[in-house]
Amino acid sequence: MISWELVFTIIPGIILFLYGIEQFSKEVQLYAGEYFRGFIQRLTSTPVRGTLVGTLVTSVIQSSMATTVITVGLVNRGIISFVASLGIIFGANLGTTLTSQLIALNLTSFAPFFILAGFVISIAGGKYKVIGRPVFYFGLVFFSLSLISGVMTPYQNDPQLTGFVTAMDNIFIQILFGMIITIIFQSSSVTTGLVVVMAQNGLITPSMAIPVLMGANLGTPSTTLFVAYKMNTSAKRAAIAHFLFNFLGVLMFLPFLGPFTSIIESLGGNPGQQVANAHLIFNLICCVVFLLAIKPFEKLVIRLVPGREDDIVFQTRYLKRPLPEKTEDSFKALELETVHLFEQSEKLLFEIEPLLEDPKKYSSIVNQLKEYANYLDDEISDASLELSDRNLEPNEVAYLAGLDRISKLGEILAFQTWELVEIIHQIQEKNILLAPKSKEAIINSLVPCKMNLRSLVESFPVIPESVNESMRERDNILRDIITLQYRQYLKRFISRKSSAGSAFSRALFQLEGMSATIREIRKSTKILDENRSGR
Incomplete structure (x- = not known):
């Protein structure tokens, strides 16, 4: 029988992971203040630059959901246009791959150091005090995963756990599992983190993990869609674009899942690294494809979400900085x-x-x-x-x-x-x-x-x-x-x-x-x- 120790360590571990992600995201946004929003507005003049911004912001705050929800909010407020939001949405998925890469590189073993360093910086005071809490919560994210990994190790050959994992032998069940877990915990980082840890501990193979990661991508837009429900037309379009980007990306990969998995395995590394690499390459290819097809994609979204075309973007029409010399x-x-x-x-x-x-x-x-x-x-x-x-x-x-x-x-x-x-x-x-x-x-x-x-x-x-x-x-x-x-x-x-x-x-x-x-x-x-x- 699977002991209650497994249940009562994994669940608190996931809760701790969620808490760490949420608090880390809040602290970074609080530290960045209005510059965080101004930074996004200034650097979204082209889709490529928007993608880089989305990638960078998500890498920092460790939450693609936070990035996309903020982006939809900025669109609704007229700070950026729907078109400008597309690049950020593409980049948000790419930014989440940093978490899985760090886990695969065994950053979990350095988690206590970050927790201790963050605590010391916070109580020491001085001008660096403000970064103490973000560092602390960053360490907490990976410390929670190390707890989960530690309790999973003895169960590598447990027949019941093996039977449960084996039951997910269908690609669509694996995708559905990843989607449901992401929707429940409102974080794709939870799903990807758990999948990488399970692969590292030999509980699942990369061929099983990759569809789960794709399912995590499908679960991510749930919050954005909910948030945009009562917003203006442009915000609704940004939310639907987020969903379509993830959904079409999964559809695009499904026919080539076997060859894709073989390529990932041929790149070498332990199973955890292979899963992290698959997550990175999958999202990178999706970004490139959709950037190349951004015009038809934009038209598709506008056609699917009809509405007023006069939503406002808070920019001057004639006054440009710097002012003309004359x-x-x-x-x-x-x-x-x-x-x-x-x-x-x-x-x-x-x-x-x-x-x-x-x-x-x-x-x-x-x-x-x-x-x-x-x-x-x-x-x-x-x-x-x-x-x-x-x-x-x-x-x-x-x-x-x-x-x-x-x-x-x-x-x-x-x-x-x-x-x-x-x-x-x-x-x-x-x-x-x-x-x-x-x-x-x-x-x-x-x-x-x-x-x-x-x-x-x-x-x-x-x-x-x-x-x-x-x-x-x-x-x-x-x-x-x-x-x-x-x-x-x-x-x-x-x-x-x-x-x-x-x-x-x-x-x-x-x-x-x-x-x-x-x-x-x-x-x-x-x-x-x-x-x-x-x-």
């Missing part, structure tokens, strides 16, 4: 980016009418547009501050200050527009039915707002007098519409025919505020033009 070119970039900022309010306005007709039309992009407008304003302000350090003429300084003020007004306008969308969304969420007249009033009030905003986008930074006059006329029209709607609303409210309560008046108030901000931008642009002519 001050005139820098001013031009600032002007164009300010127009880009106005366009975010315009996009928010176009979210309102569909939402009035159907509550399900509310999109997560609404919050992204508001945050993106804030981001653009920050970037414009930073660029203005940087530009102010140059040797500028007084009229250029005044023009720069005017641009910065208009940028702030553009950010305020985006916030006001977002609040209007949220007011309407809250009405819908509370199952309050807007009267047809109320809906019509909001839609009619939006028309002059949209037209004035469109005039700003098309004309800025110089608004011709004819356009200026048209905008003033539309201001007056909107003022008359809102005054009339307030009166009609009060009549409906007093006669208890208004089900929307104060929400409708809040919507009208918000429209009034948006109109006032657009008017202020128009007036500020007039002053801006005066300073521009003196440049």
Whole structure:
């Protein structure tokens, strides 16, 4: 009979391994801070560079799940695009192979040293104190595997254990086993670590271990798919890409599993090293193949996950660092980016009418547009501050200050527009039915707002007098519409025919505020033009 010692050592060993991986990952991310995220964003301009980033990050934090979940989160937040995420996803699988290689190289025997070193560094203090805990947990990961390996050694020839392993004589059962273990423990590193240790102890052969490793790859995307369920379209695509990459990689290898195993065995080394080498080569080949086919793969994912194509990536469109050497070119970039900022309010306005007709039309992009407008304003302000350090003429300084003020007004306008969308969304969420007249009033009030905003986008930074006059006329029209709607609303409210309560008046108030901000931008642009002519 298999003793309880085996059960009660393997299970705590796995728990200790999971704890070590989780804590090590957290400590590294905490130590890296925002640089960790900025590092990913800066180095994903090409798929190859993205793959290198994914490999490096996963090698450091020892968790492909953590890397892919973070990546999907970054896509959802608009920090990187879906296309940029593909390279990181490819590299994440490659990065996990470091764990199996280190185990195969008997790093487990050095685990107590890392635990002791991490503990000493932590209590010693000083500037290196912050790396003490990551070193400690790194040692704990491999120490847990050494515990499992030690208790497994006496059972190499145990008939019951041998019988259990022998029962997994079907490739698909082996793949399924690897997938289930990975899903249960939410870590492919657990599966690969155990498989390498079992191979080192002669409990399984490389030909049995390799399909289990492939199953581990299939189990890895489970967390990513779950996390991305309520995220935007791009994040969902990144999660599906992760699953397809692993699934298609396994399908690609299945017909050649026999020859592949023979090649691995011919490379030599003990069984543990052979399994680790198979894990590395399998993921490396998958990375190369999918990098070569990244365009058709991208199209496949987009076709499988239809949705909005306007998900936002938090990058400036015209402002590039470093700023152009010619001050005139820098001013031009600032002007164009300010127009880009106005366009975010315009996009928010176009979210309102569909939402009035159907509550399900509310999109997560609404919050992204508001945050993106804030981001653009920050970037414009930073660029203005940087530009102010140059040797500028007084009229250029005044023009720069005017641009910065208009940028702030553009950010305020985006916030006001977002609040209007949220007011309407809250009405819908509370199952309050807007009267047809109320809906019509909001839609009619939006028309002059949209037209004035469109005039700003098309004309800025110089608004011709004819356009200026048209905008003033539309201001007056909107003022008359809102005054009339307030009166009609009060009549409906007093006669208890208004089900929307104060929400409708809040919507009208918000429209009034948006109109006032657009008017202020128009007036500020007039002053801006005066300073521009003196440049």
